[in-house]
Amino acid sequence: MINTKISRKFFDQVVLKIKILHTSDWHIGRKLHERDRYDEMQKFFSWLELELERENINALIISGDIFDNTTPSNQAREIYYSFLARVAKSSCRHVIIIAGNHDSANFLEAPAKTLELLDIHVIGQITDNIDDEIITLEDSNGNPELIVCAVPFLRDRDVRTANSENNLDSRQQDLINGIHAHYQKVFERSAEIRGDSKIPVVATGHLFIEEAKAEGEEHRELYLGTIIKISLKSGIFPAKLVDYVALGHLHSKSGSQRVRYSGSPIPMTFSEASHKKYVEIVEFDENCKPKIQDVQIPTFRKLARIKGDWQMIDSRISEYVKSGEAAWLEITYTGQELLDIRERIEKKLKFFPELEALTIYNETREKLNSADPDDVIIQNGKTLDEILPEEIFKLKLKANKIPDEQQDAFMSMYREILDEIQHA
Numbered sequence: 001m002i003n004t005k006i007s008r009k010f011f012d013q014v015v016l017k018i019k020i021l022h023t024s025d026w027h028i029g030r031k032l033h034e035r036d037r038y039d040e041m042q043k044f045f046s047w048l049e050l051e052l053e054r055e056n057i058n059a060l061i062i063s064g065d066i067f068d069n070t071t072p073s074n075q076a077r078e079i080y081y082s083f084l085a086r087v088a089k090s091s092c093r094h095v096i097i098i099a100g101n102h103d104s105a106n107f108l109e110a111p112a113k114t115l116e117l118l119d120i121h122v123i124g125q126i127t128d129n130i131d132d133e134i135i136t137l138e139d140s141n142g143n144p145e146l147i148v149c150a151v152p153f154l155r156d157r158d159v160r161t162a163n164s165e166n167n168l169d170s171r172q173q174d175l176i177n178g179i180h181a182h183y184q185k186v187f188e189r190s191a192e193i194r195g196d197s198k199i200p201v202v203a204t205g206h207l208f209i210e211e212a213k214a215e216g217e218e219h220r221e222l223y224l225g226t227i228i229k230i231s232l233k234s235g236i237f238p239a240k241l242v243d244y245v246a247l248g249h250l251h252s253k254s255g256s257q258r259v260r261y262s263g264s265p266i267p268m269t270f271s272e273a274s275h276k277k278y279v280e281i282v283e284f285d286e287n288c289k290p291k292i293q294d295v296q297i298p299t300f301r302k303l304a305r306i307k308g309d310w311q312m313i314d315s316r317i318s319e320y321v322k323s324g325e326a327a328w329l330e331i332t333y334t335g336q337e338l339l340d341i342r343e344r345i346e347k348k349l350k351f352f353p354e355l356e357a358l359t360i361y362n363e364t365r366e367k368l369n370s371a372d373p374d375d376v377i378i379q380n381g382k383t384l385d386e387i388l389p390e391e392i393f394k395l396k397l398k399a400n401k402i403p404d405e406q407q408d409a410f411m412s413m414y415r416e417i418l419d420e421i422q423h424a
């Protein structure tokens with residue numbers, strides 16, 4: 001009979017290499033059109049716990065934007081800490097958490113000393129001591145199994161040199177240089193610690209890599225957060241010094257096998273509605289080369305964008321009704337007919353509480369409201385004084401291609417309003 005203690009030790013030293021799971025951008029507490037997402041996050045955490053067990057993960061790395069804002073609600077804190085407590089009791093030996101641009105470094109770090117006792121390492125901000133960012137993880141026998149360069153989101157004040165000029169371009173360049181210098185310092189130190197041994201080195205980062213693709217609106221949002229982009233061509237993450245870079249900040253999975261974004265676990269906005277969501281499982285071969293597995297996260301609540309005329313909207317909603325799947329919808333009406341689209345949608349969804357239209361845009365009406373009467377007038381070669389209000393309205397209806405059969409009805413409504421104004 002095999003002594004389990006001995007065989008476990010044997011496997012730890014010879015066969016089993018560390019297996020990590022990389023995730024980011026949880027944004028706990030984020031709302032979508034005033035609706036909270038706690039329910040989806042709870043489901044994600046339950047799923048993640050099972051995944052950690054099922055895949056025998058040894059280390060969980062969370063690359064920033066843990067919370068959506070600097071003062072998380074009680075509910076947000078509660079689901080975060082109870083998740084950490086459950087992981088601490090699981091077979092996943094280590095947790096590494098860094099702050100993102102949305103996080104409060106102080107808030108994240110407040111319980112760091114206590115969490116450390118549970119082998120949960122939190123790095124909210126950099127200090128004067130570079131060793132504070134380098135965490136050497138040990139296996140159950142006390143042998144080093146992974147070196148983590150836990151670099152949090154780097155703010156201007158953290159890395160910029162004090163005497164930089166006061167113009168935006170040079171300030172940005174200073175920040176980029178500062179970020180480079182900081183990573184270089186961290187990697188020099190981790191190389192010293194690694195020495196000749198074959199322990200994999202993993203780095204974290206919460207930043208915007210120029211080569212990573214960012215999709216749609218997410219891109220714009222990111223520009224507001226950090227306007228600087230780091231190019232991989234600059235050699236910020238040298239392959240000789242770092243075997244895997246676990247990035248956060250972008251919300252969709254992207255990057256190479258070695259330098260990678262996991263993306264957020266749930267779609268944060270409707271612009272991410274069609275994105276699949278992932279966590280990354282990373283293992284290393286005997287030369288510390290990473291082997292990546294993208295694990296798709298189940299959809300806990302579908303987000304769907306519907307855009308088109310009424311026929312299109314109607315048939316798409318019917319599809320969701322038929323599928324029985326719970327979904328939040330963003331509906332944009334673009335048909336030519338001017339309709340009360342909200343009323344129609346509400347009527348259609350009345351008996352299906354699992355389907356909700358969180359937001360409804362009526363582009364046709366918007367256009368009508370925003371159409372510039374001057375354009376209409378100029379086109380007709382007349383000045384405003386020369387045209388009767390009725391004529392202007394008629395031109396606007398025409399300019400917005402309102403169908404003929406609707407024009408009469410709108411015209412008589414308009415006359416009524418005009419009459420009221422003029423005789424008030």
Ligand SMILES: [Mn+2]
Nearest residue numbers: 065100101249
């Ligand atoms: Mn971020």
